[in-house]
Amino acid sequence: MAHDHDDHDHGSELSETEIRVRALESVLTEKGYVDPAALDLLIETYEKKVGPHNGARVIAKAWNDPDFRSRLLEDATPAIASVGYAGRQGEHIVALENTRKLHNMVVCTLCSCYPWPVLGLPPVWYKSAPYRSKAVIDPRGVLKDFGVELPAETEIRIWDSTAEIRYLVVPQRPAGTEGWSEERLASLVTRDSMIGTGLPKSPADVQ
C-alpha cells in the first residue's frame, strides 16, 4: 500500500479524498445514520486515550510483579483487563515473552490486525506492504530496517495475526533497573518493543 504520509506530496489527490469524506459525512449525518458527537468521541479516544502508554503499563507491571507476569503469560486477556484495558481489537490477547534465546515479532500479513486496547491504532509502517511482505520471510532484514541486530543464535518467532487473536510482546527487562517503580519502568517500554521490531530503552536513554 502507498504510504499515508506521502500524501502531502499529492495535494490534488488529497483534496479529492478530503472532499469525498466531507460529502460522505454530510450524507450520513443528514440521513441520521451517524451522530457527529460520536465521531468526535471515537477520534478523541484513539488520539488521546488509547495508545502504547497502556501497553507500557502492562509490561512494567509484568516486570515488577511475578504473579501478574504469570497471569499475563497464562491468559493475557483477563490479566490486561485487570489493569483496565479491554475491548475492540483486543478481545482475545496472547502475551509473548522475549528471552535471551527467543525474540518474538508480530505482523498481520493480510491486513492490519493489532491489539488496539494496549497499543492504540497501528503506525503506517505496520500496515504497509514492506512490513507485511518482509516480516515473515526476512525478519532479520526488518529488524535491520529498525536498527536492531540480534545474535545469530537467537531464535526469531513471527506471529502472523490471521484470526482475531491479538499478540503483545513482553520485552526483556533492561539491566540496571532493579528497584525501579512501575511508573519509571514504563518509561523504558517503547511501542516497537511490544510489537517486536524494537527493544526497550536502557536506563541511560531516559536519564
Place this chain on the structure above:
Amino acid sequence: MNGGQDLGGAHGHGPVTPEPNEPVFHAEWEKRAFALTLAMGAPGGWNIDMSRFARENRPPGEYLSMTYYQIWLAGLEKLMSERGLVSPEEVAAGHPIGAAKPVPRTLSAADVAKVLYRGGPTERETNKAARFAVGDRVRAKNMHSVTHTRLPRYVRGHVGTIERVLGCHVFPDSNSLGLGENPQWLYTVRFDGRELWGADGDPSVKVSVDAWEPYLDPA
C-alpha cells in the same frame, strides 16, 4: 481471495520506513474516515469479515496504490452501496437524494465507550471436539478461495505443528459471505522457516499463523 492484500513473502516492496514521532492520524480526513467506518458498523449491520472482504476485493494494483484509510473509505462506500444505505450518486452530490432507509440502530456518543469496551469477541461455545491437539503435525490445505479467507498463500501446502488450541471461533470464510458464524476450532500452527522458504530460509526463524480447522489436514 488471492488478492493484493495477501502480502506475506512478496518481494519488491522496499525497506520498512518507520516515521519518527508519528501522529495517530496524518490528515483530518483520515480521522473522519476512521470514525465513520467504526460508527457505521451499528446501522450498517455488517460484520468484520464482510468489512475486510470489501476492502481487499479490488484489483491488486488499485489496492497497493491506495493509502490505508483510502482503502477503508472505499470499503465503507461499497458496503453501504450494496445495502442501499448510500448511493455513489449521493456521495458525489454531497447530500441525500432518496429517503433514509430505516436502520436497526445507530451509535450515540453516550454509547461509544461502552461499545468499544465490549468489542466483538469471536469465541463461541461448542459441543464439537477439536480434531487436533498441541504437537500434532498438520498440513495447510492447498486451497484458493475466490472469496474471503484467512489462510495466507505462503503457508498453503506446508507442514507445521499445532502450538496452541485457541478455542472455537467465528469462521471468516462463512461469516464474510453472510452465511452465518459457522464457528470452527482455531489453532496456532508453527512452521519452520525452511519449510516455508526453502533451503535459503533463515534456520533460526519460525513463523506461525492462526488457522481454523477447515484449513488443515493431518500430516
